[in-house]
Amino acid sequence: MSKSTVGGILKAVRQVKGGVFVDHNKLTKDLEVVRITPPDKVVLPMQQHIGAPCVPAVKTGDTVSVGQVIGDSDKFVSAPIHASISGKVISTSEVRVANGKMVPAVTIENDGEMRLFEGLEPPKAETREDFVKAVRASGLVGLGGAGFPTHVKLAFGPDKDIDTLVVNAAECEPYITVDYRECIENSWDIMGGVYTLAEMLGFKNVVIAVEDNKPDAIKVLKAIADKDNDHGNIAKLMTLKSKYPQGAEKMMVQSATGRRVPPGKLPADVGCVVMNVASVAFIARYLKSGKPLVSRSMTVSGSAIAQPKNVRVPIGIEAQKVIDFCGGFKEDPVKIIAGGPMMGAALINTQIPVIKSNNALLAFADGTVTNKKERACIHCGRCADACPMNLLPAEIENFAVRKDAESLVKYGVNVCMECGSCAYSCPAGKPLVQYMRLGKEIVREAGAAK
Amino acid sequence: MKNLTVSPSPHVRSSETVSGIMLDVIIALVPALIASVVIFGFRAALITAVCIGCCVLFEFLWGKIMKKETTIGDFSAVVTGILLAFNLPVSIPLWMCVVGCFFAIIVVKQFFGGIGQNFVNPAIGGRIVMLVSFSSAMTRWTEPLVWQKGVDAATTATPLSVLKGYDGTLSSSLPSLWHMLIGVRGGCIGEVCALALLAGGVYLIARKVIKPVIPLCFIGTVAVIMLIASKGDLEFTAYQILSGGLILGAFFMATDYSTSPITFWGKVIFAVGCGIITSVIRLYANLPEGVSYSIIIMNILVPHIEAITRPKPFGEEKEKKNKKEEAA
CATH class of the missing domain: 3.10.20.600 (Ubiquitin-like (UB roll))
Structure with a gap:
């Protein structure tokens, strides 16, 4: 764990390489979440x-x-x-x-x-197994966008060496402000969820990571974390530089612990679980009310x-x-x-x-989403500089066009998380993410053919 | 509601474009162009204009003949034109410029697939063809500032050929170091004014068009080798750095995107290689200048340099490194 803290707030153990600075456009930052008419x-x-x-x-x-x-x-x-x-x-x-x-x-x-189902009641979650079962029954999936079933991430045995829970409140995508609102409006649910998860699954460290363009969220959560004495001050706040894709899972693990998830592996393989902040808050509410997602x-x-x-x-x-x-x-x-x-x-x-x-x-x-005209690659290297996964997107594009599955694998096409940093920074307007997907498809087909 | 655009992510793009980058390079070359007119007269501007015009015209004609969309809008042909002109002596006959431009744009650039596909720098390719075809016209050096006095242009030797005779003491016929810096010396149109070129180079670095690693390693390698070769003669080393096309080449030609590696260590190897070859040619070969040849040789090696300096994908690094950092 990082020892470098400023005012009790952690700094990233290891900085994310590459990435891009995208206009935040968080227009709805100060707007409370309102309920829609059913x-x-x-x-x-x-x-x-x-x-x-x-x-x-x-x-x-x-x-x-x-x-x-x-x-x-x-x-x-x-x-x-x-x-x-x-x-x-x-x-x-x-x-x-x-x-x-x-x-x-x-x-x-x-x-x-809007009649509630009669069978709904707070779930029994005294043991690890019951807790994971309850999370499955709640229908919870990662609310940050990926939609991976949460219970799968949590269903590891006590023998497995998983020590760190990383709560993802980075929200590095432009425009989106729901995680920020969750931090401000439901901060107690978030911390409740954190303590429950730590208790049930035995995490030794909890890192709540927020980008530094959301100081309010950090302040609110830190105030609660500081007051806590029952859980040995387990939860720590961490600020990250506002840079896309800071909130990607593997980037989160690296920032919080310095560990790097190898290609084809999961955060669990380096002892971490990463959860979106809204998912954590949902677990706290679900355990109280029994109302699923x-x-x-x-x-x-x-x-x-x-x-x-x-x-x-x-x-x-x-x-x-x-x-x-x-x-x-x-x-x-x-x-x-x-x-x-x-x-x-x-x-x-x-x-x-x-x-x-x-x-x-x-x-x-019209005119507010840029669609650059595609031109020939000028080999400027901006895509490689922007790639947080250390890939050479322009090279991978060449291999995808040539349908060269072997080179695609060698150059790590499957490591790509399709964050879009390469295509964002390309002055020639290349749809590089599309080529990455094409490359993955070529590798898959070649694998099937073998 | 009208039809919606459905395209793959990302849906926002940076404002950088190819033409924007090329415009920045053109802007960076303007100080040196102004300096060249002051030093060599209006003929310097004329040659530059002819080279730009020919390069753009050949680029346009190629598109027309091959029935492809024209690429003159990306301004890369303008950059090639300026760079080629900058590598010519002011007394060069104009028709020779046309030959050089043809070779640069048609043979070096378009025959190999156009922008981004050329395996050597087009301007250097054009220059070298001119050098071997018209060797006397290409090495006739006009004395600087003479045009202002209205007398007929006299020829002079370049500092590099004077430096060739270095035997431990510097010849008194060399211009002062200050004149070397501001460009009052014999040489190609665009290479003489080191100060103007450096200003342009700093602009490109500030605009993040180029990274400083190639110019620094290139010039640094030449400096180190010259220091060793002269047994620590700082003045000789300074003359070597300011002579010939080293600064023009290091900032504007060796940094050409298509023909330099994109990886950091690739850039280092590339630039150090350029520096070594330049120095070896300057010290031991019959030719006075080696910048163009060094860049073109290293250009050809770029695919191999990139292959050996390919970065490891995230998480594929050796486990050791991870563990060490964790222990710390």
Whole structure:
């Protein structure tokens, strides 16, 4: 652990290499999260996480209530899906989701009652196993954007040498402010979650990492952490330089502990668990109320949105409804993004349901999202300087174009996390992230062919 | 709602463009251009203008003939034109400039795939072809500032050829070091005024167009070798640094993106190699100057230098390093 502290706040043990300085544009920073009026219907895709899709647990015509399981899977890497409104199931057919794929979904028509499911009660979580089971039952997946089922990260035995919990409040993507709001508005939940996790899973260190452009969040959380005596002052705050992609999982582990996660490995392999700050706060609330993950906060922002807001929405609400709640469009949007501008997915329309991992909806008017014309690579090396994973993106592009799977592997294409720093900094406007994905696909196919 | 753009992330891009970078290089070359006109007269500006015009024209014609989108908008041909002109003596006949530009743009740059694909620096390629084709015109050096007096241009020797006869004492026919710095000496149009070139180099570094590692290692290597060769003669070393095209080459030619490595250690190897070859040519070869040859030789080695200096992907470093840092 780092010994270097300033006023009791840790500094990164090891700085992130490369990265880019993107305009923060945190327009909604000071806006409290507001609850949206429940919609007429919600569409709940059966795949809202990384891992095995769920199978609908209800049929058309069934009456469901808030918090009732409507989809589950018997696979380990998966998370159940719960009804986010009460009403009648009107369809279980396929719908299109943000990444363009068609996925089976349960559509519920609102009966206006928002009736809670009767079986909901605070879960029993006295042992490690019960706690992990409860986290699975809550349907929690990483709320920071990746959507990895949380219980999978936490299901390690006491024999495994995992000593550090890193709470990710970096929020390095531009525009998005929900994690910041979580720190300000639900700071007690966050610290409650931290102490529960430390107690249940035996973490020796907890590092809550925040970028230095959010001093308020640091102050609020530190005040609570300092007052704590019951947990041996286990939780420490850490400030990170405001630089993208500071909040990427492997970067977080490196900043907090100096350890580097090897290619193809997970933070657990170097003794760490990284959790998004909103996920941590959710665990504290869930253990108290037993109410599963049926709603989430998201930032609605961008140059085409009339009134940018932080909104608490039921999972499965249509994107257009959320935008309408924020005053609709003030200008015709040319691009709408689910997630942040660096890693989010561009939507084909606004009839897409909000899923668990969706932390933002951004809409941009013409001229505010740059789309540089693609030119020939001038070999300037800006992509290599920007790559936090120490790759040579322009070289990888060449190998991808040539379909040279062997060289792609050698140059580490699979280490790429698609953060977009290379494409952001490319003066020739190359869609380098797309080439990285293409390269990974070529490697996968070559592996399958062998 | 109109049709939405659906494209892969990232959805925001930096404001840097290829043409912006090239414009910065052009701006950085302006002080040296002004200095050249002061030192050698308006013919310096004329030669520069002819070279720019020819390079842009050849670039444009290539696009037309090959039915490709023209690339003159990225200003890279302008940069090549200026750099080629800067490497010519002021008395060069204009038609020879046209030949040099043709070779630089068509043969060196476009035959190999255009911007970013050329394996040697186009301006240096053009210059070397001119040097072997028109060797006497390319080595006729006009005396500086003579044009201002209105008399016929007299020829002079370059400081480098004077330095060739170094035997432990510096010849009295050398210009003073101050004149070397401000460019009152024989030489190519753009290479003489070290001060103006340094100002441009600092501008490029400040604008983050180039990194200081190549110029520093290149000039540093030459300095060290010259110090050793002269048994510690500081004055001789200073003359060597300010002579010939070393400063122009180190800041503006060796840093060419397409033909220099992108990795840090690659840049170091590349620049040290340039410095060694330059020094060896200056000290032992028949040629007075070696900057162009050193850069072109190292240009050819760039793919190999990059291959051996490829950085290890994140987390692939040796475990030892991790453990050591943790213990600390």
